[in-house]
Amino acid sequence: MLIHQGDARDPRQNRRLAWSLAGIAGAVNAAGFYATGLYTSHMTGTLSNLADRLALGEWWVAAVFVPVVAAFVAGAFLSALLINVGQRRRLTGVYAYSVLAEALLLAGLGAVELLLPPALRGPPLVLGLSFLMGLQNAVVTRISNARVRTTHVTGMVTDIGIELGNLADAALRRDGTADTALMREKLGLHLATVAAFFAGGVAGVLGFRALGATALFVLAALLAAVAGQGILARPRGEGGD
Secondary structure, eight states, X not given: OOSOOGGGOOHHHHHHHIIIIIHHHHXXXXXXXXXXXXXXXXHXXXXXXXXXXXXXXXXXXXXXXXXXXXHHHXXXXXXXXXXXXXXXXXXXXXHHHHHHHHHHHHHHHHHHHHHSOGGGSHHHHHHHHHHHHHHHHHHHHHHHTTSOOSSOHHHHHHHHHHHHHHHHHHHHHTOTTSOHHHHHHHHHHHHHHHHHHHHHHHHHHHHHHHHGGGHHHHHHHHHHHXXXXXXXXXXXXXXXX
């Protein structure tokens, strides 16, 4: 699911990508909020908070949100840079290696959190997770040609409404020429992604409550497993998905 890109991908690969990485993203986002009170991938809310605080003249509070947005952008920037370099060098499984890099960085963040005193853990956790969410979202957006986004729930819920509206319109008009199979396929993908994000969020909070920062190592291991499938699928540039 981390080999083929864009139109070369089939619906099954996109669904697997959505279930796995959206679930992990949901866990990371919810765990980060449970630990710090800030969402690490919700840039809409972060920018809204920034605008609100600036309008109220709360400059120091507003300053908290600027590095969160910057970290998310930096993660997406690094992801695009690594993927471009890998593609120019014809690196097989460049997307899988990007996910592996995310796993290693997440494990490193977990180690930092365990070493820091509790009073100092908040800022590195928020910035680190935001960076990683930017990196992951860029990877998934690039490989799927924006068909799958693991953190942009607003867009996915909007797409669910659009496809439901399209299906209802085709049914009411009894339009036999409408590609209802494609509509249902898109609807199923978006529903699966949102469901995985939600389930991951529940698991992330429960895991962080039970394990603390150690839960980050569990998520890192899951990411590494996903990446490993892509790396091992086509070791010589042949086959795989």
